[in-house]
Each structure stands twice: as C-alpha cells, then as structure tokens.
Amino acid sequence: MPVDLSPATVDGLLADRAILLVDVREPQEYAAVRIHGALLLPLSSFDPLALPPADRVRVMFHCGSGKRSAMAVARCRQAGLDHGEHMAGGIQAWIAAGLPTVTLDPASGGVIDRR
Template identity: 80%
Template sequence: MERRPMLKEHSPTTVHDMVADRSILLVDVREPQEFAAARIHGAVLFPLSSFDPTSLPAPDAVRVVFHCGSGKRSAMAVARCQQAGIQHTEHMAGGIQAWMAARLPTITLDPASGGVIDRR
C-alpha cells in the first residue's frame, strides 16, 4: 500500500504570525523571476526546479514552512522531503496568491517604473 505524505496546511494569517515571531523558516519554492516580482518579507528562495531536501536545515533544528504561488509546488516540496526521509511537513495553503488576497505585507515591483514597493 502506498503511503501518502503527511501535509500540514497553514493559513496565510497563521504563517504571517509565525514569520513575525520568528518561529519558522519560510521557504519560497517559486522560480527567481516570480520571487523578484512579489515576495514575502523574511522568506528565502529555494526553487522547486533545483530543490534538494537534503540542503535544508534538519527538522529538529528549524521548523520549515513552504510556500509557492498557489500551494501546489509547496505541497510537492513537502512530498520530496518525505521521499528523502526528511520530516518537513508544513506549507501555506493558497500560496502567495492567498497571502496577497489577505492583504498581508509583500515586496513587489512597480511594473511602470521597475521600483520596489514595500507593502508593510
């Protein structure tokens, strides 16, 4: 019988609070151009296209929560971790789309000027 990976989902508001109190490492698994266009304060970029779960801090050392654009790739990152025997199981439901819909702080680029917009 195939074992399904354990996946714990968090709302954007919950992730925002965890980032604010520094209880997690928020890992963005989108591609660099997506990260440059819009990102979450404190998130680190680790694209799924070059994702190596063994390069992450150990689960007993750091609590990792993944996020992406909509939640699909972050769930894939959790599955890859579990396939590698690494127990990082958490991601943000809805990705940065849900984060922005909740009007949480982001850093974006102004398409007209190319300038950075910091929405705190």
C-alpha cells in the same frame, strides 16, 4: 499529505521568528512579488538535503497556489526529512488576505515594500 497552514498563521509565525519560510516558486515569480523574509529555493532545482534538520529549524513552504509547496513537502519526506508544513493557497491566498508583500515597481524597477 502536507499540513496546511493559513496565511494568517504563517504571518504570525514569521512575526515571532518561529519558522524559516521557503518560497519554491521560480526566480521571476519571486522577483515580481514575494513575502518579506522568505528564502527562495525553486522547486525546479530543489534539494531537500540543503535544508536544516527539522529538529533545529521549523521549515514552512509556500508557492503560488499551494501545489508546488505540497510537492516540496513530498520531496522532503522522500528524503527522510520531517518538513511537512506549507501555506494553503500560496502567495495568492496571502495577497487575498491583505498581508504585506515586496514587489517591484515596473516603471522604475524600484522595490516597493507593502507592510
């Protein structure tokens, strides 16, 4: 089982630069709305061996609701990597908590940074 962390906890860890936040959603989801500083590694092409070792970097996963990020944790463990944390509720919970996002303006295609 992955270790669930709240969006508020993840936000604090990001602010402290204590984690590498990995978004395992697909590119079109990431383009529509994302967390500032999150790295995109879609689950559809996810390779746990592309991640830095857990003793060097604390990796945290997130997705839309928490299901795919839990799958990423499982794939890491199957590969022998100790990346076992993810954000409970995914970006939906992040948005519900009122935390900042980066989105695209559908009218102009411009980036909107909601900090």
